[in-house]
Amino acid sequence: MCGIVGYIGFRSAREVLLNSLKKLEYRGYDSAGVAIISEELKIEKKKGYIDNLKIDFDGSVGIGHTRWATHGIPDDRNAHPFTDCSGKIAIVHNGIIENYMELKEKLIEEGHQFKSDTDSEVIAHLIEKYYQGNLKDAFFKAISHLRGSFAIVAIHADERKIMAAKKDSPLVVGIGDHEKFLASDIPAFLSYTNRVMILKDGEVCEVTEDMVNVYDFSGKKIEKKIEKINWSAEDAEKGGYEHFMLKEIYEQPRAIDDTLHSLISRNEIGMDFEKIVIVACGTSYHAGLTGKYVLENLLHIPVEVYYGSEYRYRAEVNDSYLAIFITQSGETADTLAAAKRAKEIGFPSLGITNVVGSSITNYVDHVLYTYAGPEIGVAATKTFTTQLTTLYYFAINSAMNRGLISKTKYRELMNTLREMAHAVEEVFEEEEKIIEASKIIAEKEHMFYIGRGLNYPIALEGALKMKEISYIHAEGYPAGELKHGPIALISNGMPVIALVPEDSTYEKMLSNVKEVSARNAYVIALSPNEDVEKYVDFLIRVPKTDPLFSPFVNAVALQLLSYHTAKLLGREIDKPKNLAKSVTVE
Numbered sequence: 001m002c003g004i005v006g007y008i009g010f011r012s013a014r015e016v017l018l019n020s021l022k023k024l025e026y027r028g029y030d031s032a033g034v035a036i037i038s039e040e041l042k043i044e045k046k047k048g049y050i051d052n053l054k055i056d057f058d059g060s061v062g063i064g065h066t067r068w069a070t071h072g073i074p075d076d077r078n079a080h081p082f083t084d085c086s087g088k089i090a091i092v093h094n095g096i097i098e099n100y101m102e103l104k105e106k107l108i109e110e111g112h113q114f115k116s117d118t119d120s121e122v123i124a125h126l127i128e129k130y131y132q133g134n135l136k137d138a139f140f141k142a143i144s145h146l147r148g149s150f151a152i153v154a155i156h157a158d159e160r161k162i163m164a165a166k167k168d169s170p171l172v173v174g175i176g177d178h179e180k181f182l183a184s185d186i187p188a189f190l191s192y193t194n195r196v197m198i199l200k201d202g203e204v205c206e207v208t209e210d211m212v213n214v215y216d217f218s219g220k221k222i223e224k225k226i227e228k229i230n231w232s233a234e235d236a237e238k239g240g241y242e243h244f245m246l247k248e249i250y251e252q253p254r255a256i257d258d259t260l261h262s263l264i265s266r267n268e269i270g271m272d273f274e275k276i277v278i279v280a281c282g283t284s285y286h287a288g289l290t291g292k293y294v295l296e297n298l299l300h301i302p303v304e305v306y307y308g309s310e311y312r313y314r315a316e317v318n319d320s321y322l323a324i325f326i327t328q329s330g331e332t333a334d335t336l337a338a339a340k341r342a343k344e345i346g347f348p349s350l351g352i353t354n355v356v357g358s359s360i361t362n363y364v365d366h367v368l369y370t371y372a373g374p375e376i377g378v379a380a381t382k383t384f385t386t387q388l389t390t391l392y393y394f395a396i397n398s399a400m401n402r403g404l405i406s407k408t409k410y411r412e413l414m415n416t417l418r419e420m421a422h423a424v425e426e427v428f429e430e431e432e433k434i435i436e437a438s439k440i441i442a443e444k445e446h447m448f449y450i451g452r453g454l455n456y457p458i459a460l461e462g463a464l465k466m467k468e469i470s471y472i473h474a475e476g477y478p479a480g481e482l483k484h485g486p487i488a489l490i491s492n493g494m495p496v497i498a499l500v501p502e503d504s505t506y507e508k509m510l511s512n513v514k515e516v517s518a519r520n521a522y523v524i525a526l527s528p529n530e531d532v533e534k535y536v537d538f539l540i541r542v543p544k545t546d547p548l549f550s551p552f553v554n555a556v557a558l559q560l561l562s563y564h565t566a567k568l569l570g571r572e573i574d575k576p577k578n579l580a581k582s583v584t585v586e
């Protein structure tokens with residue numbers, strides 16, 4: 001998992017590459033590097049952030065990389081770009097070359113000398129092996145040997161062109177006048193152009209400042225459409241907020257509205273199913289788990305939810321179902337692997353993603369897009385609530401189409417879903433109170449989140465958000481499970497976040513609150529009911545909604561709680577340690 005970029009045109013390649021890499025830093029920040037053709041090929045690469053690079057050369061053709069380490073420790077030696085022995089070829093790569101060991105051994109036997117421990121370096125040497133004055137020919141021959149996943153961008157000091165290829169890792173081309181851009185993600189070049197060509201798996205492109213030729217891996221030319229992107233470069237910037245995460249939390253009312261509008265405007269997806277299996281990872285998994293409760297509640301059919309990485313271990317029982325894959329990036333390797341498996345078996349499938357043309361769209365029969373806009377903070381926020389919006393919409397519509405709810409009930413549910421944008425805005429009014437709560441939490445090392453039913457996945461999501469950005473040890477539990485073991489860990493003053501909506505779980509949640517209070521936990525409750533204040537140490541009032549929709553407001557309040565706790569602790573909120581935005585390795 002890494003970010004890769006390329007530029008050919010009339011501007012300073014150094015500036016374009018650095019600007020573009022900055023926009024991709026969320027994809028990994030273990031090391032960074034650029035290669036620029038400046039009479040000869042020059043390279044600067046370093047361990048750590050892009051700001052560590054000291055580039056005292058320039059040109060108008062170049063490539064760059066920001067790394068999330070897989071093969072080889074994060075250091076200067078293993079930083080991209082990689083060159084061949086002649087020092088004329090440079091490549092950057094995102095993905096994993098599965099057969100690199102056997103390729104490397106053969107290349108070493110043939111006299112190639114390697115400088116890194118990475119899988120990627122073999123690509124530069126393979127191109128060198130086949131190079132006879134024509135980068136395009138050598139590139140095609142080199143990639144024919146590769147197994148695994150890759151987005152590759154390559155240049156040669158003697159040719160004014162860039163070659164690139166994509167298989168199971170993202171790659172897009174930005175089309176400017178007399179200049180072209182390549183990147184793992186559109187925001188990388190959005191301040192230069194909003195015209196893009198989205199490459200599909202199995203495509204190679206040959207790029208000069210005035211032309212983009214796309215081929216399949218066999219060399220056959222392919223006609224590609226140029227698409228116009230409506231996000232402004234500003235959308236991808238912080239827009240005055242201290243962190244992307246906070247900006248993205250505040251964008252949720254707009255994101256929910258946009259997602260709902262697009263869902264309402266699209267044609268019905270006619271799918272027949274009697275069972276659903278949802279597959280996703282991390283925050284998207286929590287959206288799926290919440291979706292399970294909503295779908296079962298409205299459709300009365302069984303819904304199972306799997307982690308992307310666990311789906312492969314599900315035995316092939318005699319079963320048929322609609323498979324739903326949720327992935328904001330559309331590039332999560334575990335989710336993609338599961339989608340490939342479901343496709344092979346032949347299950348009907350639906351993908352829910354935030355990224356147009358992302359890899360997941362190649363493996364599913366239908367796609368529902370969330371319209372959250374680019375999410376840069378590593379912690380998923382607006383993509384989560386737009387995934388919820390999509391799942392609720394899907395459940396309400398399917399229930400209506402099956403005659404399971406009346407037209408009046410349908411309108412009532414749809415109106416409540418529409419109101420979620422406003423309900424989330426009301427959560428923002430509680431921010432001061434949430435900041436007070438975060439001051440208590442910031443002093444602790446361990447905490448629990450508890451919820452029941454629909455709000456059990458929100459307890460999991462609250463805990464994930466807290467641990468990933470504040471590094472406080474937080475665990476989410478179904479509230480009723482505490483007494484079966486975890487309650488042994490409650491210690492004096494330990495924060496327990498209790499989700500207490502006004503639904504059938506209310507009484508039982510209060511009993512669980514009393515259980516942990518009796519063991520001296522510090523209970524912070526999220527509830528629309530002010531009576532709850534009597535039983536807890538601290539109450540965060542969330543807006544009153546139909547309890548079926550309470551996950552929206554609770555999730556947003558918990559996002560703010562994590563954000564402010566991490567801020568008090570001085571954490572790198574948008575780029576937490578050991579994490580990357582999109583996890584393209586299994």
Ligand code: M6R
Nearest residue numbers: 282283284327328329332379380
């Ligand atoms: O792009 P995806 O939705 O497939 O990503 C899945 C997880 O990696 C992601 O949700 C991760 O858990 C978030 N960083 C959590 O905030």
